[in-house]
Each structure stands twice: as C-alpha cells, then as structure tokens.
Amino acid sequence: MRWLAALFFVFMTGCQACKGDPEKCDRACRNYAQQVFWEGANAEIDKLPADQRDAARKQKMAEFAANLEKGVDLCVSKCVSANNTKDTDCLIGAKSAAAAKACVKD
Numbered sequence: 001m002r003w004l005a006a007l008f009f010v011f012m013t014g015c016q017a018c019k020g021d022p023e024k025c026d027r028a029c030r031n032y033a034q035q036v037f038w039e040g041a042n043a044e045i046d047k048l049p050a051d052q053r054d055a056a057r058k059q060k061m062a063e064f065a066a067n068l069e070k071g072v073d074l075c076v077s078k079c080v081s082a083n084n085t086k087d088t089d090c091l092i093g094a095k096s097a098a099a100a101k102a103c104v105k106d
Contacts, residue, residue, distance in 0.1 A: 028087075032075075090102075
C-alpha cells in the first residue's frame with residue numbers, strides 16, 4: 001500500500017525532481033550543435049575562393065538543419081533524463097565550440 005501512496009505522490013508532483021527541463025535541454029542541444037557544426041563549416045568555407053562562399057554557406061545551412069532535426073530529439077531526451085542543470089546551463093551559455101565542448105567533458 002505504501003508503494004501506491006508513493007506512486008500517487010510522484011504522479012501528482014510530476015516527478016519534477018527527477019527530470020530536466022525539456023525547453024532548456026532543447027536550447028542546450030541546439031546551441032551545442034550550432035557551435036560545433038559551424039566551427040568546422042566556417043573553417044571549410046573560409047578556405048574557398050570568395051565567389052564560392054555564399055553557395056557553400058547555403059549548402060552548409062541546409063546540411064545543418066537536416067542533421068539537427070535528425071538528432072535533436074534524442075539529445076533532448078538524454079538531457080532531460082540526465083537532469084544535469086549545471087551542464088545544461090553551461091551549454092546554453094556557450095558562445096564557441098570550445099566552450100560548448102568544455103561543458104560536456106567528463
């Protein structure tokens with residue numbers, strides 16, 4: 001009977017203590033992906049002749065959007081399950097790929 005009371009309590013509170021914030025996780029995952037992807041993409045684009053850069057940037061934007069949509073849901077799910085507010089906040093605030101990568105180092 002106690003487990004039923006505990007289950008009811010968890011159900012009523014929504015288990016807020018055991019889950020991360022999905023919105024914050026979404027922002028963290030998207031920012032990490034953006035910082036890391038564009039670090040590499042910009043390095044490639046910068047090596048191209050000036051007249052090819054705009055086309056390459058458009059191609060990279062399409063590639064980024066497609067890859068992001070493939071992986072963002074899994075990233076958010078893992079983030080919510082991990083409930084690591086410190087890392088999530090760090091990833092949201094990261095302004096470079098190096099800073100984003102430093103947030104998730106073990």
